[in-house]
Amino acid sequence: LRAALRSTKVEWKPIPVGLGIASLGVLQFYRIQRREQARQEEEARQTAGGEGGQDGGKPKKRQRVRPTGPWSVQIMSTLPLKALSRLWGRFNELEIPYYLRVPGFKLYSFVFGVNLSEVSEPDLHAYPNLASFFYRTLKPGVRPLDPNPHAVLSPADGKVIQFGTIEHGEVEQVKGVTYSLDSLLGSQKPKTSGTSTPSGNTTPDTNIASSPQSPQPSSERSKEGSAEVIKDDEEFAQVNGISYTLPNLFSGDLSSSTTTQTPATDQSTAASPSSESEVRADLALRASEQPWWAPSFTKTPTALYYCVVYLAPGDYHRFHSPVSWVVESRRHFAGELYSVSPYLQRTLPGLFTLNERVVLLGRWRWGFFSYTPVGATNVGSIVINFDKELRTNSLLTDTAADRAAEEAARRGEAYSGFAEATYESASPLLRGHALKRGEEMGGFQLG
């Protein structure tokens, strides 16, 4: 035995990181399976025992949406993606040994196409880990803004996946897969702040738990906009909110609106009113049928446009304001964290409406403006610079969402699926947080 111990060569080898991640993933998967099974059994027992219902039974938790798609998507939907993302984030926050930083970051840059000459900190030793390198800043002046003041600028470095006009309230994804704006942005009209506090403060909605999924009542919508229709379209003095929504009135192309066909939406009656008061009454009636995000009615005929920009792992991961606009509110959809790679965008229908996202809603010179950073598995959390209360990809927000869903179920209401907060400004005119074109808004961080 002594000879064997002495002569046997001992070789130490590290366990591959991937194996560790996979084993943790499997453990998490089984834990979730067990929990779900226990929950279902409990529900079945309550139903059988006549204890169910709104009073006595255990309220339903937030239901996880199971996407449809090819086998790769089905497999992905069973993985604990958020847990993997958090683990990946923790791993990337580990400090890299000083002498490995430069070769490591250079290798990363070579693989993912990072242009190191643009990075603000030329000494790569200054980045203690991959997370900090990933969230790097650029040298001043390397991203000049387009001089045209009427241009919408690219919010980030990336690849344009899709762009176009929104018709029938649906955004077309690659290869004809569509998803509705209601699913992406939320089906209700956003709340607006009423009080004035220093810029950047947020007022979280205390009733984030639930709200009716249907649009607001028509009487409320028409009442809100009645005093401010057809104001001058100077910057930030836009029509209040989203009332008077006739997207294609002047073009006569009412067929592309999402309005249900009623006699009032018939084109033949559109041109019939002669006086301005009749016209306004007519518009108010029509506006009541429009979704909240439909183009506002101003002097200028407008339409809704969309653009999807995909950020690859090597891209600069901070995002900027594409125009000068006012952010009135934000909605945080907890969602899941599927990859948003172009492949999955093609194969997973409604990907952006399944993923965790932060929807920033506001207005710009021409009306409605929304900006939605969508999270992914490898890029865990979304940061908004002027919203310190926002926490994405967090266990706390997941728990809060579960609790909100429970409360909604207890009240017998549908869960809206998001937590909403409004932004307040020192100026009552702004009614939100003002952003200049090109201004840094936030970014995507690892983990």
Add this chain to the structure above:
Amino acid sequence: STIVLVFEAPKGQRPSFDEGYQEGKREGPGWEWNIEPGQHVKVGQALGQV
């Protein structure tokens, strides 16, 4: 990561209130895209303009 922009922009030339409502549309320069699908863009580059 992905960023989705949804925004409202003019779709044609600006008519006056009465002209626009009573005479129908007057086509003109409205929103124009400057990009192609699959194109790589940088921060600050124009996606399109009014």
